[in-house]
Amino acid sequence: xxxxxxxxxxLITATGQxxxxxxxPRSGDLSVYWYQQSLDQGLQFLxxxxxxxxxxxxxxxERFSAQQFPDLHxxxxxxxxxxxxxxxxxxxxxAGGNLGEAFFGQGTRLTVV
Amino acid sequence: xxxVAQPEDQVNVAEGNPLTVKCTYSxxxxxxxxxxxxxPNRGLQFLxxxxxxxxxxxxxxxxxxxxxxxxxxxxxxxxxxxxxxxxxxxxxxxDIGDxxxxxxxxxxxxxxxxxx
Numbered sequence: 001x002x003x004x005x006x007x008x009x010x011l012i013t014a015t016g017q018x019x020x021x022x023x024x025p026r027s028g029d030l031s032v033y034w035y036q037q038s039l040d041q042g043l044q045f046l047x048x049x050x051x052x053x054x055x056x057x058x059x060x061x062e063r064f065s066a067q068q069f070p071d072l073h074x075x076x077x078x079x080x081x082x083x084x085x086x087x088x089x090x091x092x093x094x095a096g097g098n099l100g101e102a103f104f105g106q107g108t109r110l111t112v113v
Numbered sequence: 114x115x116x117v118a119q120p121e122d123q124v125n126v127a128e129g130n131p132l133t134v135k136c137t138y139s140x141x142x143x144x145x146x147x148x149x150x151x152x153p154n155r156g157l158q159f160l161x162x163x164x165x166x167x168x169x170x171x172x173x174x175x176x177x178x179x180x181x182x183x184x185x186x187x188x189x190x191x192x193x194x195x196x197x198x199x200x201x202x203x204x205x206x207x208d209i210g211d212x213x214x215x216x217x218x219x220x221x222x223x224x225x226x227x228x229x
Contacts, residue, residue, distance in 0.1 A: 056215060092157075102157075
């Protein structure tokens with residue numbers, strides 16, 4: 001168990017809908033990262049938050065947004081969903097330093113139908 | 114931007130034989146390199162990292178990796194493979210974002226099959 005909790009584990013929704021994925025980082029970790037894993041794109045970095053502030057941005061679509069709350073949990077919001085958004089979405093956390101490894105949650109499998 | 118490449122989609126090895134999973138990197142400045150493993154229906158698990166110092170890094174589950182600056186490589190190795198090592202392995206490099214944050218950039222992954 002990595003200590004990172006993601007909910008829900010599975011999500012099935014229709015095109016055009018909006019969903020929210022939730023992540024609770026390991027106790028004490030200030031950094032949260034979001035990744036998307038799909039068969040054709042591999043593991044893609046989406047965004048990083050550190051202690052509530054956005055710190056790094058990757059290949060995140062404008063339809064997607066994230067935030068980190070004062071209690072350090074994070075949410076990834078996906079809107080106007082398309083079939084191609086179907087993927088595994090991982091959250092990871094780290095203590096915050098640039099040399100530390102990240103600890104991954106078990107992911108949320110999103111299926112858009 | 115930093116990047117890593119894993120030239121093999123799949124590696125097959127017999128149980129008890131040594132295994133190598135290859136990774137090459139492209140970075141500006143000092144490389145901060147990582148290996149992660151992903152078992153089916155699980156998140157990624159950290160195996161080991163190279164920050165500085167000894168070129169041979171030892172990690173979890175008997176894995177080690179050799180950092181080679183001249184060849185810009187960071188290959189993952191294990192002296193004797195187990196069937197339970199069968200999984201998806203990712204090489205990764207730490208990069209710095211535009212606003213000073215850190216992101217880990219992953220390679221495409223290499224699927225390791227260990228046959229009994």
